[in-house]
Amino acid sequence: MPGIPTAAVSRLVTYLRILEELERAQTLTTSSGALAGRAQVSAFQVRKDLAYFGRFGTRGMGYTVSVLKRELTRVLGLNRSWNVVIVGMGRLGQAVAHYPGASEYQFGYVGLFDVKTELIGKHVDVPAQREQVSGLGQAPPPRQLRIEHIRDLADFAQQQRGCQQAIDMGFLAVPPEHAQSAAQSLVEAGIKGILNFAPTLIQPRSKEGGPLQEISDEWRDVMVENVDFLVGMKRLAFYMLNPQLKDQDPEERT
Amino acid sequence: MPGIPTAAVSRLVTYLRILEELERAQTLTTSSGALAGRAQVSAFQVRKDLAYFGRFGTRGMGYTVSVLKRELTRVLGLNRSWNVVIVGMGRLGQAVAHYPGASEYQFGYVGLFDVKTELIGKHVDVPAQREQVSGLGQAPPPRQLRIEHIRDLADFAQQQRGCQQAIDMGFLAVPPEHAQSAAQSLVEAGIKGILNFAPTLIQPRSKEGGPLQEISDEWRDVMVENVDFLVGMKRLAFYMLNPQLKDQDPEERT
DNA sequence: TCGTGTGAAAATGTTCACAGCT
DNA sequence: AGCTGTGAACATTTTCACACGA
Numbered sequence: 001m002p003g004i005p006t007a008a009v010s011r012l013v014t015y016l017r018i019l020e021e022l023e024r025a026q027t028l029t030t031s032s033g034a035l036a037g038r039a040q041v042s043a044f045q046v047r048k049d050l051a052y053f054g055r056f057g058t059r060g061m062g063y064t065v066s067v068l069k070r071e072l073t074r075v076l077g078l079n080r081s082w083n084v085v086i087v088g089m090g091r092l093g094q095a096v097a098h099y100p101g102a103s104e105y106q107f108g109y110v111g112l113f114d115v116k117t118e119l120i121g122k123h124v125d126v127p128a129q130r131e132q133v134s135g136l137g138q139a140p141p142p143r144q145l146r147i148e149h150i151r152d153l154a155d156f157a158q159q160q161r162g163c164q165q166a167i168d169m170g171f172l173a174v175p176p177e178h179a180q181s182a183a184q185s186l187v188e189a190g191i192k193g194i195l196n197f198a199p200t201l202i203q204p205r206s207k208e209g210g211p212l213q214e215i216s217d218e219w220r221d222v223m224v225e226n227v228d229f230l231v232g233m234k235r236l237a238f239y240m241l242n243p244q245l246k247d248q249d250p251e252e253r254t
Numbered sequence: 255m256p257g258i259p260t261a262a263v264s265r266l267v268t269y270l271r272i273l274e275e276l277e278r279a280q281t282l283t284t285s286s287g288a289l290a291g292r293a294q295v296s297a298f299q300v301r302k303d304l305a306y307f308g309r310f311g312t313r314g315m316g317y318t319v320s321v322l323k324r325e326l327t328r329v330l331g332l333n334r335s336w337n338v339v340i341v342g343m344g345r346l347g348q349a350v351a352h353y354p355g356a357s358e359y360q361f362g363y364v365g366l367f368d369v370k371t372e373l374i375g376k377h378v379d380v381p382a383q384r385e386q387v388s389g390l391g392q393a394p395p396p397r398q399l400r401i402e403h404i405r406d407l408a409d410f411a412q413q414q415r416g417c418q419q420a421i422d423m424g425f426l427a428v429p430p431e432h433a434q435s436a437a438q439s440l441v442e443a444g445i446k447g448i449l450n451f452a453p454t455l456i457q458p459r460s461k462e463g464g465p466l467q468e469i470s471d472e473w474r475d476v477m478v479e480n481v482d483f484l485v486g487m488k489r490l491a492f493y494m495l496n497p498q499l500k501d502q503d504p505e506e507r508t
Numbered sequence: 509t510c511g512t513g514t515g516a517a518a519a520t521g522t523t524c525a526c527a528g529c530t
Numbered sequence: 531a532g533c534t535g536t537g538a539a540c541a542t543t544t545t546c547a548c549a550c551g552a
Contacts, residue, residue: 077495091349225490232481241331313529
């Protein structure tokens, strides 16, 4: 089984965003070439990426924007809603909580956590989840959420499970030196997905322990993705000094 | 000339961070295997990545932490300072401005810009650049910067060039629908590096124009890097639904 | 005729085995 | 003996050419 390139998944996210822009512009149909131009990849790449997941077009015609958008939304798992907690409500956590766009994709914040006493008890507006992914409806009014101490995370998670609102993901926006222990708290609370904003890698194990430390059971099926600004800044510095090493974007644009 | 994998550059950033952690822990020497374990890649990968840039180790011995750190710092262009402006001082821009870690790598904010009248004229603390990359000195006290209107960016850039403080990079933290025009403002001000936080791709051309639009001269040598949290959220959703498609991390850890 | 879908070719990136230095 | 550095084997990813359906 060959598997699907990781990069293809990221590109799919881009194609979906472009389809939404096309839909807002009332465009009904498109083609691999048109998508390629806007996504800064080749038309071959677009067709191959889509082919990993199915056949969504019509030969000779192209793609129907609404159909392809629906299919990619389904493929990416964005046609269901995801209950999210944020751990770390400093400036970055607050920016994430308010970031527009997350709620449109059914990422709904259900809990906010920190350890700093001056933050605990503070109320923060968070956007409500949309009912439909259509994108045409009005945004519902925001709700208020109280910042809780992280020691209460496990209880909260248990309670959410009780009312069929299990927490799906935790977004980690704590300083790097606390990222590992905060991640451990998420895992102990039974949360299986972590989006790590801290500039450090989370080790999928309970203890710093010896080198050959086994992955512990509770970490077994936990998925971690990293989003690190500092890497972006440093990559930019590198490529500004070494522009010849940057891969050019392809020619074909029709 | 074969070229260096883009992914290798990102991994180099990770190795450098690990070396800093080792230095803080008073570790004097390390090995490809030890770095590999912490970076979640194979030891082969570490050695190959380092080999793209030179020979930094001693056979039979390993690497001297301070030497490898110095060399990677140089390779990544982090031994010089970079003058940065931020465009878009909403919550995300503010979080970026205060993000600790940026100033340690000689990213120094010299200007802040927005278009919203209620933000213009506000003063924001930004960390001062460190003189040395050593990481052992005290952090200098923060400075205050006034948020300016983006229409004044070109003049400001000109003025900075006049005093040998040319702006090297612009960090773009505006809403996606304004990202292209804000990027255009950066380019018109002569800024050659853009770190785009908006969930949209910047097109390296002046006009939305026709499909085969040429890359205009002013965009010719502009480098753009993207940091998009929404992609991270959506990738996480995808891999939680399709865990079998996630590439495992390697065995070798010694 | 047009543009998708796809097997095959080419390019790229990763893993490996081992030579070579300490 | 131990660990780096590297050419060669291998695997993956991208590019391409073209068959096929509308």
